[in-house]
Amino acid sequence: MSRTLWAASARHLLRRPAQLILALIGLALGVATITAVDIATASANRAFELSLDAVSGPATNEITAGPAGLDEQLYISIALREPELAPVPLLEGYVTIGDEAFQLVGVDPLAAANASAERAADGPQAIGTLQAAGAPRAQQPAPGTEALGGLDELRRWLTEPGAAIMAASSARRLGLTVGSRFEIAAGGRPFTAVLIAEDASGLPGREGLILTDIAQAQEWLGARGRLSSIELRAPRDAAGLAALTELRAQLPHGVELQPVGRRSRTNLDMTRAFATNLHAMSLLALLVGLFLIYGAVSFAVLQRRRTFAVLRALGATRLEIVRLVMLESLLLGVAGALLGLGAGVALGRVLIALVSRTINDLYFVVAVNTVALPHGALATAVGAGVVTALLAAVLPAWEAARIEPQLGLKRSTLEVRAAAIARALVLASVVFALGSGAIVLMTSRSLLAGFVALFLLLLAVAGVTPALLGAVAQAGARVCRRSPVGRLALGGVASSLSRTGVAVASLGLAIAAMIGVSVMVGSFRDSLHEWLIRTMRADLYVTVPGPGFGRPERRIEPRVLAALTSVPGIAHFTATRNAIVDSPRGPISIAAVSFTPQMQTGIELVGERDRAAREAWEAFAHGAVFMAEPLAWRLDMHRGSSLTLETASGARRFEVAGLYREYGNGRGGVLMDRDVYRHWWGDEGVSSVSLSLAQGVEPADVVAALRRAAAGHQAIFIGSNADILALSMSIFDRTFVITRVLYWLAAGVAAIGLTSSLLAWELERARELGVLRSLGLTPGGAAALIEAQTIFMGLVAFVAAVPAGLLAAELLVTVINRRAFGWLIDFHLQGAQLANALWLAVAAAAAAGVYPAWRSARASIAAHLREE
């Protein structure tokens, strides 16, 4: 195609830098949001994988058991029987140093050395078992080898109480040097550790680890004689497979042999729905960006309709015009994508903190210290930007190609056509809305289908908005008969649908999304609040502080428990053990509770009437379990199903006696009688205890007595039900910060779109404004006219968005959340949510109008009147 034609095109765009920049920012923001979510979720996954690799090293398989772990005697017998499998014992747990959580890994350097001797063919001898990911494993330095390089370090490791190794960067952050003593808290109990060496390798995955001798870890984690796992390295041949098969057959009941990391990775799968939701929100920002690019490109086409007509007369074919417009958009897309990629990396760093906090709150402990830029992120960002830009340009390019080779379409013809398109879009909206409903009705579990239905619904709003804007503006203009300026303002909006319609549609879409999301979050919050009030029947709750849900080391010491429960003023108490056990369907959280009859009322069995509920509780007392709704949804189970769990004596089926409402654990779990749990898992631990006080007893007095009872033995967390309520709600709010960030980004993109449209519109009607100014309209009056028009458009966007937003909320509450997490949420609508949306619509519109209004007020009347 002609170079001169390109030059004309580029110069046209560059002559209106404000519009170009706004379109670029809008697209870049959309792409940045996608990239940031990619980076944040990938970084969390990567951190998880790295920590897994760092702990498991070159192992191929692992032997694990339930919450009580493995007897270390099993390791000895395997080491003697199967030395070729190079067994290495490991004990893991979570500890805190100050406020920072670390994964404690207890290793046996001598066992590791033996294992390395077995692996001699693979490379140099290694004392430790830790390996970093990335480099070929056989050549990787083992952190134990590096840090325990000298005999002195090895001697200190074996003989000095509390000897530990951590990454040099972590030591620096904590202000520790070799030889420093520091306090480490495990399961609420404080211990003194000493840093005997630093791991200076700087390899990823090491930052969140603390290494110590296995015997030391057993003491700190309160797991004497126990192991978390035995790591194996089986040769990848028939002999290795045979050895594994033979070993599996010899393992006691309740002990599993599986590929390394499989169990832990199931945890990662739990975050999939969470990640899907984030990706969907980021797509929303890009969808709004699509409208923005559409607006920018279509304005660029409209402004050049005379040029295109001349070009067509000179012999430019329709295809050449289409190519020109599409290529402009393509370049815009590439530039926006590259800008967005850069901004996305920066935004990703912010989102990483939010995402990892949510994962730590809801799923598992992970320390995200490095930013992972997924391989596909670059392609996704550029692809998303380019595809969005090209999609957005299809209609304008078609419009440009249709321009007849004359003197260009008259503006009135364009507006007639825009009005016709607006009417057609109403029909399209009806189709979108019906399609959305049909998708919901025709699918029952697909999350993707749920999101498609949501996006169709939002598109339906966008489609209906231009027609609504035209109708309301026309009606308004009729009402304003006595005010020529008012009639002019509203009439201008109605007669310029080709300019105003798209901008208001994109704003309406963002506002509808905001209403939907905020009503969903509000409904969820209210449901959680009601559930907490119902569930928390006790006055005080005592638990062991520390990271990780269901971690075995989070256990109230028996003597501390005895002291706590004998504090005067306690009427009755309920002891709970939280644990995670294996099942053929992945790890299952168990809350084993010794219910008192009073506490039973706190459990809301879903859909059970009195008699059925009584029967369910009877079954529960006899060994059945209650299953939380989210888990039941995920496993597709219901009352009467049976759930197989790996107990200490092998797999056992438990009847599901009922489903209960549960918002406390994002992945759901099962409730079990504590006696049943003790019987099958042999775990006597207690993770928390809830205390109901006798009448007239002051909670503060009991709290003081509880603190005295535990003092010197174990750190405990004591909270009143009000404290727990506040803490739970704050975790909830934290979880949805990221959602709010994303919908604000979408609204920001929409506001930019509106500004861009207004600037283009202002350019188009500069002459009209010049005439008005020459007739006596003051600069302030011109600015007020534009502001009034934009605020009016914001209001229309809000009006269009309200019903769609409420429908979107219903979809989010009953379809998306259900399909993503299995939660059943009651719909709660608050006036403040709509008021916030109204405020956002008006504020975004008013802000979008500021610059165009300022420009109009400053413009020279003469210059405008002179323009041809």
Next chain:
Amino acid sequence: MHAVLDEVDLELQSGASAAIVGRSGSGKSTLLNLLSGIDRPDGGTIELDGREIGQLREPARTVLRRESIGFVYQFFNLIPTLSVEENVLLALELKGMRGAQARHRTRGLLDRVGLGSRAASTVDMLSGGEQQRVAIARALVHEPRLVLADEPTGNLDEATAREIVPLLTELVREREAMLIVVTHDRALAAAADRVWELRDGRLHEPQGSSEGA
């Protein structure tokens, strides 16, 4: 349906020029659109060098315009984001001619219309007369067989129009192209080899003229 043109019969030889005059709304612009292949007639034939324009499909008519027809408009219709030289060059590039040859030809024609020194200027820096000179250069640079001019002096003052008219007719004649000009300007009409008046959808000889269609 209202017939704007009815049994218009018009024939022109190479190097000849014709002026069409008529009242507003008489169908002059429609006639130009038909001649240029922008519109298609309901009946009859329009031939250029033996090719039946009315029967051509749209892409072929576009190719015909870029190769064989030049346009001069009342409001110049130059591309505001291009320089004087680029505006002229564009017509050659659309025809497929690029590089030094195209540039040489463009420069030559700009010199011929008296704007050689303004080649790098942007068009909005030019006066109306200068802009029309650029438009004339653009209409002729690809050496079309037919030049269609729609009120080429309609937006110019009388003095400027007096300069433009001979320039246009002379350049067309030099290239042995045909010129059809729609105008209200008597001086411009008088400069044409033949003059017709478009009235009631038909071409008539103006009163007092011996030439006809």
